[in-house]
Amino acid sequence: MKRECSSISRLLEKYFDQEVTPEERSLVEGHLPDCSACRMALDTMQNLRILIKNPVEEAVEKETFPWVWEKIEKGIQQKERPVFWNFLKSWLDVTPLLKRKLLIPAVAAVVILILITAPLLYNKMSSYPGPSVVEYVESETYNVMVYELETPQVTVIWLFEDPEEESSTS
Amino acid sequence: MKRKASLYVILILSLSPFFGAVALAQVQVRVRVMEASNVGSGFDSSLRDLHDQLGSLFSFSSYRLLKDENVSLSSNQPVSLSIPPERSLELTLINQHRVTAEIRVRITRQGRELLTTLVRLAPGRSVSIGGPKRGEGTIITALSRPQ
Amino acid sequence: MDVNEAQLISRCQLGDQEAFKEIFNQYHQKLYRIAYGVVRHREEALDIVQEVFIKLFRSIHQFKGKSRFYTYLYRMTMNTAIDHTRKMKKVPPLSMDEEEGFQLSDDADKRPDRILDHKELEARVKWAMDQLSPDQKAALIFREVQGLSYQEIAEATGCSIGTVMSRLHYGRKKVQELLKDYVEGGK
Numbered sequence: 136m137k138r139e140c141s142s143i144s145r146l147l148e149k150y151f152d153q154e155v156t157p158e159e160r161s162l163v164e165g166h167l168p169d170c171s172a173c174r175m176a177l178d179t180m181q182n183l184r185i186l187i188k189n190p191v192e193e194a195v196e197k198e199t200f201p202w203v204w205e206k207i208e209k210g211i212q213q214k215e216r217p218v219f220w221n222f223l224k225s226w227l228d229v230t231p232l233l234k235r236k237l238l239i240p241a242v243a244a245v246v247i248l249i250l251i252t253a254p255l256l257y258n259k260m261s262s263y264p265g266p267s268v269v270e271y272v273e274s275e276t277y278n279v280m281v282y283e284l285e286t287p288q289v290t291v292i293w294l295f296e297d298p299e300e301e302s303s304t305s
Numbered sequence: 306m307k308r309k310a311s312l313y314v315i316l317i318l319s320l321s322p323f324f325g326a327v328a329l330a331q332v333q334v335r336v337r338v339m340e341a342s343n344v345g346s347g348f349d350s351s352l353r354d355l356h357d358q359l360g361s362l363f364s365f366s367s368y369r370l371l372k373d374e375n376v377s378l379s380s381n382q383p384v385s386l387s388i389p390p391e392r393s394l395e396l397t398l399i400n401q402h403r404v405t406a407e408i409r410v411r412i413t414r415q416g417r418e419l420l421t422t423l424v425r426l427a428p429g430r431s432v433s434i435g436g437p438k439r440g441e442g443t444i445i446t447a448l449s450r451p452q
Numbered sequence: 453m454d455v456n457e458a459q460l461i462s463r464c465q466l467g468d469q470e471a472f473k474e475i476f477n478q479y480h481q482k483l484y485r486i487a488y489g490v491v492r493h494r495e496e497a498l499d500i501v502q503e504v505f506i507k508l509f510r511s512i513h514q515f516k517g518k519s520r521f522y523t524y525l526y527r528m529t530m531n532t533a534i535d536h537t538r539k540m541k542k543v544p545p546l547s548m549d550e551e552e553g554f555q556l557s558d559d560a561d562k563r564p565d566r567i568l569d570h571k572e573l574e575a576r577v578k579w580a581m582d583q584l585s586p587d588q589k590a591a592l593i594f595r596e597v598q599g600l601s602y603q604e605i606a607e608a609t610g611c612s613i614g615t616v617m618s619r620l621h622y623g624r625k626k627v628q629e630l631l632k633d634y635v636e637g638g639k
Contacts, residue, residue: 152595154602182635183628187581187596190574191489195481198494202477203502210381211469212504268432270407270423270574275571277419277436282362287476289358292422294436383500385540411495416575421495 147173151180285302331377332398332406334426335449338388339374341365341435342442355431355447365443378408383387388412388446392419396448404428410448426450457521465513466544472512476505479522482598483529483618488599490589491540500536504529526594530608534586550621558635573634580630588623 143166149155150163167174268290269281278295339352342365348356349370359368376384378398385395392414400407405427412420412434424432431449438444463471480501487500515524581589590609594600599611600608605616628635 148617148624152602152620158567177630179635180624181508182491183631186573186577186598186634187489187592187627190577191485191491191597194497195485198481198498200480200484200498200501204473206502207476207509208469208504211378211472211509215512215575250457250545268424268426268430270425273421274419276417280422284361288422289362290430290432291358291362291434292420292434294420294434296436296438301565381502383539409495416579417571418493 140173141270143170144173144176147176148180151177315367326450327332332401332408334376334378334396334406334408335447335451336372336376336386336388336394336396337370337447337449338373339445339447340369340389341440342369344441345436351396352447354449355433358431359433359445367442369442370447371444378406389444390437391415392437394446395446403452406450408448410434424448429451435447458517460517460613461521462511464509467514472505472509472561475508480505482522483525485597486529486593487533488528489593490530490581492574492581493538496540498532500529503536504532519607520604524602526598526608527604527610530590531594537582546566559624568569577631580627583630584623584626587611588619590625591619592623592627593621597601608621 144164146155146159149225155163163173167177184287196199268283269292272281272292274294280291280293280295282289282291284290284295308404311325329418337352339349339431340357341363348364348368351370351373352359352368359365364438371389374386376386376428378384378396378403380398383395383397385393388394395409395413397409397411398406399409405425407423407425410420410422410424411418420434422434426432426448428450429452431447433445433447435443435445460471460474465477483504484497487497487504488494504525508525515521550582556587568608582590584592587609594605594608601608602613602616606613609616611619
């Protein structure tokens with residue numbers, strides 16, 4: 136019995152993972168009704184699987200993936216810049232052409248572009264702050280207060296600690 | 306066609322200094338941790354810019370600076386620092402729209418998450434996170450962006 | 453790999469973002485499952501998924517079809533998640549005594565809040581999994597969370613089936629020991 140148990144116990148994990156051959160399955164299933172130790176070992180593996188897997192399944196089920204694709208798109212576009220610059224650089228070889236009668240139109244075009252883009256760039260640089268500072272707050276641990284005022288500009292997030300938490304940190 | 310293309314290249318390159326100034330660069334955030342209490346009086350000079358804000362909301366008599374650090378945030382790269390009492394502050398630059406930076410702020414203690422918030426900070430703006438007690442005082446962490 | 457997926461991958465390799473979005477739609481939940489299994493934290497898992505898809509877009513032209521596409525993706529996700537935990541470990545630990553093991557707060561059993569107990573158990577499971585080597589953790593997560601076969605795990609981790617079985621065996625043994633109060637048969 137003992138010898139059989141030690142040889143079966145080596146197959147237990149494979150059996151649990153459904154990776155056994157039909158012959159190995161019969162061996163294990165023939166042994167289990169008479170061996171509480173092997174049954175308990177299987178229960179332990181099952182309990183471990185539940186501990187590891189269930190929280191993940193719960194998290195996946197309730198996840199809505201907000202804005203994930205949009206952030207990926209943005210990340211991809213940022214990474215594509217070097218390719219675009221390489222393409223531009225490849226045209227630099229033809230700069231000798233500019234020496235012939237193209238200088239005046241080129242300068243005129245630069246001036247026009249500066250006049251068009253300068254206001255846009257100025258807008259980008261203006262330090263007008265948005266109406267609110269806090270987009271969201273999550274805390275599963277504390278009660279939270281968010282206090283926002285425009286005049287004076289005050290934004291405060293206040294965490295109300297549990298009294299037991301306070302005494303453990305003071 | 307090639308001549309026109311090269312002309313466009315020169316025009317764009319001549320404007321590149323302007324675009325460089327507004328390119329998505331690193332965002333600087335100043336992190337100041339202070340202990341606010343009613344023991345003694347005084348306002349640390351490094352907190353002077355926050356005086357009006359904090360004074361309008363709280364009636365603490367003393368604000369003592371415990372930590373003052375500048376961090377540089379790059380997109381989606383978290384930066385962590387320890388803050389009292391026994392907590393960790395993690396800042397991640399999520400997005401930039403014009404000059405406003407969207408920053409995710411996480412505070413954890415012993416691996417346990419206490420707070421996650423997403424704040425939008427423009428230059429000159431600040432957000433304060435307070436509440437945890439330390440002795441007679443209360444810890445307030447102020448995040449601000451320099452002008 | 454079925455014909456549709458092969459076509460999608462070819463289109464991605466030519467820079468077709470619509471095809472890439474289709475791949476995202478098919479796989480993002482599965483990759484989130486793996487990432488969450490490693491980091492056990494929603495925000496970090498979402499960051500990892502985002503990072504993996506950005507990496508995938510840059511590197512998909514290197515995928516030659518020698519392995520199955522999903523094992524290639526799973527390997528990328530696992531490596532990214534494990535790198536992420538290494539970076540997070542560089543934050544100095546705050547008063548957790550690792551020699552003595554995981555310390556529940558003294559008054560944890562006095563809290564009536566069941567959600568807090570659940571969170572503390574999750575934290576304990578994460579801590580136990582973090583004691584494994586990266587290879588053992590990867591094998592255990594691929595098996596227990598993602599339900600991959602030994603063959604698929606071998607492909608995703610670049611090792612033999614025998615090595616997969618060994619990693620699973622020693623990984624399970626270590627985690628069972630660390631969590632014995634919760635997993636011993638009959639509980």
